Amino acid sequence: MKTVATEMFGIETPVFAFSHCRDVVVATSKAGGMGVLGAAWMTPEHLEQELKWIDDHIDGKPYGVDMIFTSTASDVSGGKSPRKILPAEQVDYMNALMTKDGVPPLSDEDVEGWYEDYASNLSFTQEESDALFEVAMRHPIKLVVSALGVAPPAILDRAHAAGIKFGALVGSARQAEKQVEAGVDLIIAQGTEGGGHTGNVASMVLWPEIVDLVAPIPVLAAGGIGNGRQMAAAFALGAEGVWCGTIWLGTVESELNQDMRDVLYAAKSTDAIITYGYTGKPCRAIRSKYTEAWAASDAPKPLKVPLQSILSGEPFRRAERSHRKDWMTYSAGQVVGQVNEPKTVKQVMYDMLTEYAESMDRMTTIIESE
Numbered sequence: 142m143k144t145v146a147t148e149m150f151g152i153e154t155p156v157f158a159f160s161h162c163r164d165v166v167v168a169t170s171k172a173g174g175m176g177v178l179g180a181a182w183m184t185p186e187h188l189e190q191e192l193k194w195i196d197d198h199i200d201g202k203p204y205g206v207d208m209i210f211t212s213t214a215s216d217v218s219g220g221k222s223p224r225k226i227l228p229a230e231q232v233d234y235m236n237a238l239m240t241k242d243g244v245p246p247l248s249d250e251d252v253e254g255w256y257e258d259y260a261s262n263l264s265f266t267q268e269e270s271d272a273l274f275e276v277a278m279r280h281p282i283k284l285v286v287s288a289l290g291v292a293p294p295a296i297l298d299r300a301h302a303a304g305i306k307f308g309a310l311v312g313s314a315r316q317a318e319k320q321v322e323a324g325v326d327l328i329i330a331q332g333t334e335g336g337g338h339t340g341n342v343a344s345m346v347l348w349p350e351i352v353d354l355v356a357p358i359p360v361l362a363a364g365g366i367g368n369g370r371q372m373a374a375a376f377a378l379g380a381e382g383v384w385c386g387t388i389w390l391g392t393v394e395s396e397l398n399q400d401m402r403d404v405l406y407a408a409k410s411t412d413a414i415i416t417y418g419y420t421g422k423p424c425r426a427i428r429s430k431y432t433e434a435w436a437a438s439d440a441p442k443p444l445k446v447p448l449q450s451i452l453s454g455e456p457f458r459r460a461e462r463s464h465r466k467d468w469m470t471y472s473a474g475q476v477v478g479q480v481n482e483p484k485t486v487k488q489v490m491y492d493m494l495t496e497y498a499e500s501m502d503r504m505t506t507i508i509e510s511e
């Protein structure tokens with residue numbers, strides 16, 4: 142295939158895989174698309190380790206890194222135990238519900254360990270983004286994507302000076318305008334169907350709106366793409382490529398453990414709901430007793446970024462340790478209903494492209510027969 146996006150990165154197929162899992166990134170790039178590693182939750186040391194592994198396995202194929210550029214989140218890296226900065230009301234609410242439902246509690250040591258490992262990665266301050274960016278710049282990346290927020294001009298200038306393209310995820314026309322003003326090379330328009338943080342405009346409406354607004358800047362369509370018919374729709378609406386997240390979660394290469402895979406494969410499109418319980422921002426994730434608890438009328442208010450993510454760590458680990466799938470959740474979009482069995486990344490891409498070609502044939506036949 143040949144689109145502005147394939148030309149931009151010298152790839153064969155305009156399929157972009159967002160993933161927190163390095164194996165998915167490598168497998169996508171090797172299969173002719175482009176993998177983009179989600180680095181937002183990593184420390185600089187962890188990112189360095191992951192990128193080194195990618196460099197050693199990707200056979201020189203292009204790949205990218207995705208991170209957060211926002212200074213709105215509060216800093217939680219100041220040495221104080223994150224457990225102590227969380228309000229008791231929210232922590233006690235969730236713990237009491239889980240205890241009542243028979244989910245065994247964690248040991249104090251386990252809780253503290255979890256907070257220490259996890260919470261120090263969640264501050265999303267300018268300094269943290271800068272440190273991640275510096276690590277990424279030491280590797281042969283071809284793309285940096287802002288998951289959230291407008292990157293400072295100095296960051297964009299440095300990427301551009303090194304020949305690296307800059308992209309940004311948007312869920313509305315207003316966000317797209319800000320990113321274009323900042324000088325990005327690529328816009329990823331994510332409709333509300335998508336997994337993770339998401340807006341409220343559906344892909345069918347958002348994609349052509351953003352394509353028209355930002356032209357000639359190329360747009361990748363995201364949110365609700367997991368097969369070839371959905372891919373054909375994205376191109377029909379003006380996209381230059383597709384950017385998928387949920388579809389890779391069920392692949393052989395994905396980092397999800399067996400319990401979470403079972404939850405994922407069983408979930409229907411209607412189970413991918415919006416919850417504030419994950420991060421404090423609207424996030425599409427799989428419905429579970431955890432998400433239902435935050436949606437209950439007597440629930441306390443979810444905390445702000447990044448405190449809600451810190452708070453969710455303990456119940457998530459508690460459910461994981463006791464194999465309580467009814468309490469497990471994971472960010473996923475509505476295409477989760479199409480993810481029912483493990484396939485390799487390569488097979489997913491092959492199926493997608495085959496169905497895309499069939500769809501195009503079908504559309505041509507429709508024109509001829511009229």
Ligand SMILES: Cc1cc2nc3c(=O)[nH]c(=O)nc-3n(C[C@H](O)[C@H](O)[C@H](O)COP(=O)(O)O)c2cc1C
Nearest residue numbers: 159179288335336337363364365385386387472474
């Ligand atoms: C598990 C998961 C985690 C995500 N985390 C991020 C993230 O850290 N940064 C980001 O830019 N997008 C993130 N997203 C959104 C994806 O980049 C992508 O836009 C979205 O998954 C596309 O919609 P789809 O889920 O229907 O494929 C995440 C998506 C999922 C499913």
